[in-house]
Amino acid sequence: MESKQSVMILAEIRSQQVHDLTWEMLTWGRKLADKLGVQVDCVVLGIEQGNFQELIHWGADRVLAVTNGRPDGILATPAARLLVEIIRAEQPGIVIAPATTFGRTIMPITAARLATGLTADCTELDIDPKDNLLLQTRPAIGGNIMATIKTARTKPQMATVRPRSIKPDGFDHTRQGEVMIKQYDTANAWPETLLSFRHNEENDINLENADLVVAGGKGMKSKENYQQLEELAVLLGAGLGATRDAVEAGWAPFARQVGLTGKTVSPKVYIAAGVSGKIQHLAGILTSEYIIAINEDADSQIFKVADLGIIGDAPTVVTQLIQALKDLKTDGKEH
Amino acid sequence: MKIIVLIKQVPGTANTRMNPETGVMIRDAGETILNPLDEHAVTEAVMIKKKHPGTEVIALTMGPPSAQKVLREACARGADRGILLSDKAFGGSDTLVTSRVLAAAIRKIGDTNLILAGEKATDGETGQTGPMTAALLDMPVLTFVHRLEVNDMHIIARRMVEDGIEEIKADLPALVTVVKDINNPPLPTIKGYILAKKQKFPVWGPVDLALEDGTMGLKGSPTRVVKIFTPKLSRQTTFYTADTKEQLPGAAEAIIKVLKSRSLTEKGDRYGV
Numbered sequence: 001m002e003s004k005q006s007v008m009i010l011a012e013i014r015s016q017q018v019h020d021l022t023w024e025m026l027t028w029g030r031k032l033a034d035k036l037g038v039q040v041d042c043v044v045l046g047i048e049q050g051n052f053q054e055l056i057h058w059g060a061d062r063v064l065a066v067t068n069g070r071p072d073g074i075l076a077t078p079a080a081r082l083l084v085e086i087i088r089a090e091q092p093g094i095v096i097a098p099a100t101t102f103g104r105t106i107m108p109i110t111a112a113r114l115a116t117g118l119t120a121d122c123t124e125l126d127i128d129p130k131d132n133l134l135l136q137t138r139p140a141i142g143g144n145i146m147a148t149i150k151t152a153r154t155k156p157q158m159a160t161v162r163p164r165s166i167k168p169d170g171f172d173h174t175r176q177g178e179v180m181i182k183q184y185d186t187a188n189a190w191p192e193t194l195l196s197f198r199h200n201e202e203n204d205i206n207l208e209n210a211d212l213v214v215a216g217g218k219g220m221k222s223k224e225n226y227q228q229l230e231e232l233a234v235l236l237g238a239g240l241g242a243t244r245d246a247v248e249a250g251w252a253p254f255a256r257q258v259g260l261t262g263k264t265v266s267p268k269v270y271i272a273a274g275v276s277g278k279i280q281h282l283a284g285i286l287t288s289e290y291i292i293a294i295n296e297d298a299d300s301q302i303f304k305v306a307d308l309g310i311i312g313d314a315p316t317v318v319t320q321l322i323q324a325l326k327d328l329k330t331d332g333k334e335h
Numbered sequence: 336m337k338i339i340v341l342i343k344q345v346p347g348t349a350n351t352r353m354n355p356e357t358g359v360m361i362r363d364a365g366e367t368i369l370n371p372l373d374e375h376a377v378t379e380a381v382m383i384k385k386k387h388p389g390t391e392v393i394a395l396t397m398g399p400p401s402a403q404k405v406l407r408e409a410c411a412r413g414a415d416r417g418i419l420l421s422d423k424a425f426g427g428s429d430t431l432v433t434s435r436v437l438a439a440a441i442r443k444i445g446d447t448n449l450i451l452a453g454e455k456a457t458d459g460e461t462g463q464t465g466p467m468t469a470a471l472l473d474m475p476v477l478t479f480v481h482r483l484e485v486n487d488m489h490i491i492a493r494r495m496v497e498d499g500i501e502e503i504k505a506d507l508p509a510l511v512t513v514v515k516d517i518n519n520p521p522l523p524t525i526k527g528y529i530l531a532k533k534q535k536f537p538v539w540g541p542v543d544l545a546l547e548d549g550t551m552g553l554k555g556s557p558t559r560v561v562k563i564f565t566p567k568l569s570r571q572t573t574f575y576t577a578d579t580k581e582q583l584p585g586a587a588e589a590i591i592k593v594l595k596s597r598s599l600t601e602k603g604d605r606y607g608v
């Protein structure tokens with residue numbers, strides 16, 4: 001094959017391990033690479049060992065494990081140095097990374113060092129058939145419109161991609177690929193040291209992985225009403241989310257915010273109670289399998305993405321739903 | 336110690352418009368404010384100054400002439416002075432070019448120990464300008480910081496990442512981007528406003544920063560908005576009306592039917608950790 005510029009995807013690393021989010025990145029990578037007829041390189045920064053075969057099964061033609069031989073090689077500055085080195089060596093046409101605290105730190109450092117463009121937080125990637133350039137689409141201006149961005153004059157074309165913007169797809173345990181370990185010396189600059197790491201407590205249902213999410217917006221009308229959703233979430237074992245408006249009103253902590261600036265969810269069912277459906281919020285829920293919306297305004301934008309729409313006062317409907325679920329459980333016990 | 340705070344003027348409401356021809360945001364319309372996270376960055380700088388007497392806090396922004404308003408606000412909040420980077424040639428800059436201009440200004444200011452910025456701005460929401468500026472200045476960058484301890488030679492910062500809190504020590508000079516949890520910005524005092532009102536802010540352009548034609552603005556930016564659109568949102572929606580008491584049970588039943596069909600009415604171990 002001619003030296004065609006590959007699609008390079010950056011594996012998400014958490015606690016010195018490849019995170020499952022990488023499968024989504026590989027799904028994007030495969031989609032783009034197949035349109036261009038090029039290979040997918042998966043770059044793993046800072047670790048030499050892991051289940052790299054799995055990354056090949058998920059779509060990588062090559063896994064490039066890039067290290068500097070240091071245990072804390074994944075801190076942003078040294079990791080970005082490694083990424084710059086591997087990009088210079090491999091000359092990919094496209095580099096994509098998850099829009100996480102990891103990707104959103106390393107990618108801008110890398111893009112600046114390479115003097116190329118970077119688009120943040122894309123929710124859609126495609127190839128323009130006219131010029132084979134990467135079409136990077138992201139919600140813009142508070143999320144009320146979408147903008148498609150191109151990096152026409154510099155290479156590589158770089159983008160960070162929202163987690164959960166695609167369903168992992170294309171796993172093939174017969175796919176063959178190559179694993180390469182590359183070491184670069186980045187010892188000349190070592191300005192950062194990791195002192196400690198404290199894991200989050202796991203007392204809350206992880207919103208991002210929940211199969212069922214209940215979320216409330218301004219249409220819940222008060223903090224007390226919003227707290228009803230907590231009862232509903234506990235009853236259903238659901239993750240509890242909120243819109244930016246609800247968070248700004250002080251009804252819920254930022255950790256519950258779903259949307260462009262908060263978390264992206266991908267449940268089997270998403271229940272939006274009193275949510276108007278600003279694009280900023282929709283950006284975080286569009287990969288949900290089924291969306292139930294409860295809103296008193298029949299023209300509300302949330303209904304455009306809903307599979308089931310309940311036109312009515314959200315707090316009242318939620319109260320009714322809680323009661324009906326409680327009745328259901330009592331009935332169940334009687335039989 | 337010399338601290339520079341990177342700040343940005345952003346639209347106060349969600350009414351920003353975009354020029355559909357060029358894809359560039361129109362920033363002259365409507366009320367503008369200091370980017371909320373930058374308020375936290377200014378507050379943090381002023382708090383460091385209180386602990387380290389002799390510290391100078393400089394607010395730096397790139398924007399239209401009207402952006403001196405946010406410099407004034409930063410000074411009202413305790414910054415010692417402000418510098419405005421403004422020129423027609425800067426218009427339409429993407430994050431890389433904005434960082435290029437900021438980095439040139441920081442080099443011109445000279446001898447900076449610490450640079451602070453909000454993690455992202457509410458208009459672009461990219462969070463890229465901080466790390467890019469640090470990279471162009473060849474200094475370490477610590478993002479998503481919610482606790483900061485500053486000594487003469489180094490900083491210790493706690494970063495909020497997805498699965499926990501990372502504590503990192505970095506040599507100075509360094510750039511830190513902060514999140515909301517780092518502090519509670521107090522309201523500016525009347526005395527602060529009176530002092531800030533007297534401030535004159537120097538305006539630096541391409542010549543002051545020795546930036547060449549073609550490296551700035553829309554022309555110098557590697558990324559270009561090629562299309563803007565309102566997304567088509569359409570699913571086949573089944574509607575129920577729940578306006579009256581009589582209609583409520585039917586609506587609840589419809590929801591429960593969906594949950595039941597997907598085995599979601601009973602709590603299980605179906606959620607991940």
